[in-house]
Amino acid sequence: MSDVILETRQLTKEFKGFTAVSKVDLKVQRGSIHALIGPNGAGKTTCFNLLTKFLEPTSGSIVFNGVDITGERPAQIARRGIIRSFQISAVFPHLSVLENVRLGLQRALGTCYHFWKSEKSLAPLHGRAMELLAEVGLAELAHEQTVNLPYGRKRALEIATTLAMEPELMLLDEPTQGMGHEDVHRVAQLIKRVSAGRTILMVEHNMSVVSTIADTITVLQRGAVLAEGPYGEVSKNPQVMEAYMGTTEGQLQGAH
Template sequence: MHDKTSDTILETRQLTKSFKGFTAVNDVNLRVQRGSIHALIGPNGAGKTTCFNLLTKFLEPTQGQILFNGQDITREQPAQIARRGIIRSFQISAVFPHLSVLENVRVGLQRKLGTAYHFWKSERSLNQLNEQAHHLLTEVGLQDFARETTVNLPYGRKRALEIATTLAMEPELMLLDEPTQGMGHEDVDRVTQLIKKVAAGRTILMVEHNMGVVSNIAHTITVLQRGAVLAEGSYAEVSGNPAVMEAYMGTTDGQLQGAH
C-alpha cells in the first residue's frame, strides 16, 4: 500500500553493502521523518556516499530493505526510484555548462514531463515552461542570472542552480550530496539558507561535512562510523555524545567542532 499518511517517508532495515569482504554499509536502520531535514554525517570512509548510492539504486544492497512511503523499493531501478520522487542533487550531470541558467532549469522541467510530451510543438507550452523556470529561479535567488551562461556563474550560484534543476524534478524526497563542499563562508551561508527555504513542504536527506550547516538546519542527525550507525538525534544530543566526539576528534573532551 502506498502510505503517504505515515510520519516516516523513508526507512531502511538492516541495510548492508559489502565489497569483496569489506563492509561499507553495515546493518543501517534509518528512519527519515516526512517534512524534516535529516543529515547523514561521519568521518571519511564512514559509508555516507555508499548509503546514498544504495538509496538511489546506483548500487544494489547485499542485504536489507529500503521502504519509501511504506512500499518496498529495494529491487527497483534508478529510473523507477526517480519517478517515485526520490531525486538526488549535486551529481556531476546536474547542469549543462554551456546552456544558459534558464535553459538548464527548462531541461529539468522537460525531463520531468518526459519524452511523451512534445513541448517543442506548441509555443504556449514552451511559454508555460519558461514561466515555471523563472519561478524556480526566483525561488533559489537566481532570477537576475537567467540569461547568464552557466559556466560563468560563481561556484555558490552554480550550486543554487543545481538545487533549482533538482526542484524542477518535483522531488518528494531530495537527497543533497555535500551541498556546501568547497565553498567560502558567504556561499555556505547562502546555500544553507536556500536549503532551509526549499525544505518547506519537502523532505531533505543530506550528506554534509560542515558542522555549522548541520547544527543550523538539520532536525535529525545520523552519525555513521565504519558503515554503522554510531549515534542519532538532534545536534545537541549528537554533539554531546562522547562516542561521537571520539570518532571525530580522537578525544572525549571539548565540543564537536566545525570539522570539514
Template sequence: MKDPTSPILVVRGLTKEFKGFAAVSDVNLTVRRGSIHALIGPNGAGKTTCFNLLTKFLEPTSGSIVYNGHDITRESPAHIARRGIIRSFQISAVFPHLTVLENVRIALQRKLGTAMHFWKSVDTLSPLDPRAMALLDEVGLADFAHEQTVNLPYGRKRALEIATTLAMEPELMLLDEPTQGMGHEDVDRVTQLIKKVSAGRTILMVEHNMNVVSSIADTITVLQRGSILAEGPYAEVSANPLVIEAYMGSAEVELQGAH
C-alpha cells in the same frame, strides 16, 4: 492517503559488501516526513555509499528500503525517481554552456518525459518558462536567467542545481555535500536556501560542515565504518563521547565549536 505522521523512509538492515568488505553494515534509518535529516561521519564512513543504495545506483547485499509504505529495495533508479526521490549530486550537475533558464527548462522536460526532444524548436518549450522562472525566483536566481551557466560563481551553480532538482518535484530530496568547496558567504546562502526549499518537502543530506548541520538539521545520524554510531538532535550527538572520538583533532574542535 498518506499518513502525515508516518515516516517517509524506513531502512532496515541495509548492507553493502564489496568482495567481503562491508562498506555499509546493518544500517537502520527512519526519516520523518517534513524533516531535514543529516548523515554525517568521517571520510570513508559510508555516507555516499548509503546514498547510492537509497537511489539504487548500487544494489544492496541485504536489507530493505521502504518509501511511503512501498518496498522499493529492488526498484530501478528511474522508478524511484518517479516516486519522488530525487538526488542532487556532489559535483555540480548542470550544463555549463546553456543559460540558467535553459538548464531548468531541461529539468522540467525530464519531468514531462520529453527529455530527448532537444531538436524541438525553442518556441515549443516556451510554455515551460513561467514555471522555470518561478523556480529560479525560489532559489534567488531570477536575475541570472539569461546568463550562461559557466559564468556563475560556484555557490550560485549549486543553487541552480537545487532549482533543477526542484523541477523534478521531489517529495524526498537527497542532497550530497551541498556546501562542499564553498566559501563562507556561499555556505550561508545555500544553507538558508536548503532551509527555505524544505517547506513541504523532506530532505536527507550528506554534509561535512557541522555549522550547516547544527543550524538546519532536525535529526543527525552519524556513520562510522559503515555502521551507525549515534543518532539524535545536534546537541545530543555533538556531546556524544563516541562521536567526538570518531572525529578527533580538528573535527572534534569543529563539532564542539559549531553553533
C-alpha cells in the same frame, strides 16, 4: 500515512571482504531535514548510492512511502520522487541558467527526447522555471550562460533543477563542499528555505551547516550507525566526539 517517508532496515553493502554499510536502520521523517554525517570512509555516499540504486544492497531493505523499493531500478526510484544531487556540480555549462531549469521541468511535458520540436513548445514551462529561479535567488541571472556563474551559484542552480523534478524526497550529497564561508552560509539558508513542505536527506561535512539547519542527525562510523538524534544531543555523545577526535571535535562543540 506514516510520518516516516523513508526507512532502511538492516541495510548492508559488502564489497570483497569489506563492509561499507553495515545493518543501517534509518528513519527519515516527512517534512524534516535529516543529515547523514561521519568521518571520511564512514559509508555516507555508499548509503546514498544504495538509496538511489546506483548500487545494489547485499542485504536489507529500503521502504519509501510504505512501499518496499529495494528491487527497483534507478529510473523507477526517480519517478517515485526520490531525486538526488551529486558532490560534483552537475549542470549544463553552455546552456543558460533558465534553460537548465527548464530541462528539469520538461519531464512533465513528456517532451524530454523530442529534439526536433520547436523551442516554442517549451514556452509553458517558462513561468515555473522563473518561479524556481526566484526561489533559489537566481531570477536576475536567468539568461546568463551557466559557465559564467561562480561555484556557489552553480550549486544553487543545481538545487533549482533538482526542485524542477518535483522531488518528494531530495537527497543532497555534500551541497556546500568546496565553498567559501559566504557561499556556505547562503546555500545553507537556501536549503532551509526550499525545505518548506519538502523532505531533505543530506550528506554534509560542514558542522556549522548541520547544526544550523538539520532536524535530525545520523552519525555513521565504519558503515554502521554510531548515534542519532538532534544536533545538541549528538554533539555531546562521547562516542561521536571520539570518532571525530583530532579532526572535527572542535567543530562539533563550537558549531553554534
